[in-house]
Amino acid sequence: MVNSANIPVIDISNPSPDTAQEVLSAASTHGFLFIRNDGSTIPQDDITQMFNLSRTFFTQPTASKSTHSIHTPAAGGKNRGWVTMQGEALDPDAQKTGDPKEAFNIAPPFPTLQPLPPVLQSSSALISRFQTRCHAFCNTILTLLASALSISDADGGSTWFARRHDQARGPSGTIFRMLYYPATQRGGDDESVRAGAHSDYGSVTLLFRLPGQPGLEILRPDGMWAGVPVNPAPDALGAPPILVNIGDLLSFWTGGMLKSTVHRVAFSGGEERYSMAYFCHPLDDAELETVPSKVVAERGDAAELERQRQRLGLREGGGKGMTAKEHLDRRLKVTYGLED
Numbered sequence: 001m002v003n004s005a006n007i008p009v010i011d012i013s014n015p016s017p018d019t020a021q022e023v024l025s026a027a028s029t030h031g032f033l034f035i036r037n038d039g040s041t042i043p044q045d046d047i048t049q050m051f052n053l054s055r056t057f058f059t060q061p062t063a064s065k066s067t068h069s070i071h072t073p074a075a076g077g078k079n080r081g082w083v084t085m086q087g088e089a090l091d092p093d094a095q096k097t098g099d100p101k102e103a104f105n106i107a108p109p110f111p112t113l114q115p116l117p118p119v120l121q122s123s124s125a126l127i128s129r130f131q132t133r134c135h136a137f138c139n140t141i142l143t144l145l146a147s148a149l150s151i152s153d154a155d156g157g158s159t160w161f162a163r164r165h166d167q168a169r170g171p172s173g174t175i176f177r178m179l180y181y182p183a184t185q186r187g188g189d190d191e192s193v194r195a196g197a198h199s200d201y202g203s204v205t206l207l208f209r210l211p212g213q214p215g216l217e218i219l220r221p222d223g224m225w226a227g228v229p230v231n232p233a234p235d236a237l238g239a240p241p242i243l244v245n246i247g248d249l250l251s252f253w254t255g256g257m258l259k260s261t262v263h264r265v266a267f268s269g270g271e272e273r274y275s276m277a278y279f280c281h282p283l284d285d286a287e288l289e290t291v292p293s294k295v296v297a298e299r300g301d302a303a304e305l306e307r308q309r310q311r312l313g314l315r316e317g318g319g320k321g322m323t324a325k326e327h328l329d330r331r332l333k334v335t336y337g338l339e340d
């Protein structure tokens, strides 16, 4: 390791066409961008309360968490509920054991919030509000991206992506995840990681981390890992900005122009660490066609797209004509060793 990743911080409080271009530029070079949090969509107080809730949940005894184990009917079914230590591997080809972390996955509160353990259930209003605000934030990013891609109004204009993420129109793979990495002695070498190298499976991810708890690294085009600071400018920004990263689906939709960058969580000291991720996915039946944009026609990156397909184990040219749900089901199968 490790050079700092140099990801730009963008202020979207008064968005202009230039703001949209900045977002597009960061998404098509780094695949990661910081958005200054002015609190208008996701208040800092909600973030703090969610981290407190997460700590309250994960510090419970195993018996209180395992009642809602991932994929079980008690937790509301597939990809919902508690993931035990080493219960999943994000990079199964490279990892001998699963990630040394715990997680709790919560699906969107539509039509109702999934069944939750008592500690979480008693904060269901906070959880639902947080999810709704994260989704609105994702739609703002998706709208900025679509407007920078100059999609014609006849084709859906700046709502091209956001329409495909309208949760009122049907089910999606969107999932909110609280993560806990217990303190550990392990680490130090390059192979042992807290979360294996992967790209995210959805369209955009929002990532919340805590000051003093580093570890996230992105893979640079030159093959080096670069650390992503929790707060790149504490004096200017105060609270950490919201870290946004592009997932596989936006890369598919833009012919490889937007980068679904590989990242991981390294030990970096091994102290206990909490994070939260909002994985925004389109509606299940959204097709992974190429977005009708002349910018994509000019700046699509066929070689990058092919590398991504290979990394994801898709046949040459594969992935075309897939729906969002088909892609997610494939990824979950690999991550959890799930059978159909």
Ligand SMILES: O=C(O)CCC(=O)C(=O)O
Residues within 6 Å of the ligand: 179, 195, 200, 207, 209, 216, 263, 264, 265, 275, 276, 277
């Ligand atoms: O915990 C983190 O900082 C990142 C986790 C991550 O990349 C993921 O869960 O997809």
Ligand SMILES: [Fe+2]
Residues within 6 Å of the ligand: 198, 199, 200, 263
């Ligand atoms: Fe990730």
